[in-house]
Amino acid sequence: MLKEFKEFISRGNVMDLAVAVIIGAAFGKIVTSLVDDIIMPVVGALLGGLDFSNYFVALSSAVTAPALADAKKQGAVFAYGNFITVLLNFIILAFIIFLMVRFVNSMRKKLEGEKPAPEAAPPPADVALLTEIRDILAKK
Secondary structure, rough: OHHHHHHHHHHHHHHHHHHHHHHHHHHHHHHHHHHHHHHHHHHHHOOOOOOOOOOEEEOOOOOOOHHHHHHHHOOOOEEEHHHHHHHHHHHHHHHHHHHHHHHHHHHHHHHHHHHHOOOOOOOOHHHHHHHHHHHHHHHH
């Protein structure tokens, strides 16, 4: 069983997936910080100087807190500001991934364009013989 596990782990696809998940998680944190710490404060300043992630509508009369974290403790809230922050985070992440895939595809096309075309393999003997017979008949 240990041998099978070693073979499973040593496959390229499993290792590639593990690396992708780790890098993806780290990249997600970078994008989250970009949205939370740089973009949303600017958007919040443009919309009145408040922290945009704290925009919410109280769904209960017991909610009186001005901050979202405190309001959630008091009762149900509709946290549309937080949702918009997460949505913007997703859009930025998707756009960056799109740019990365586009870059990789353009590099792949460049590399394929630089490769010399492979020479055609000689046809099998029976095809070569039939081609020769066809050429002889065409001359007659």
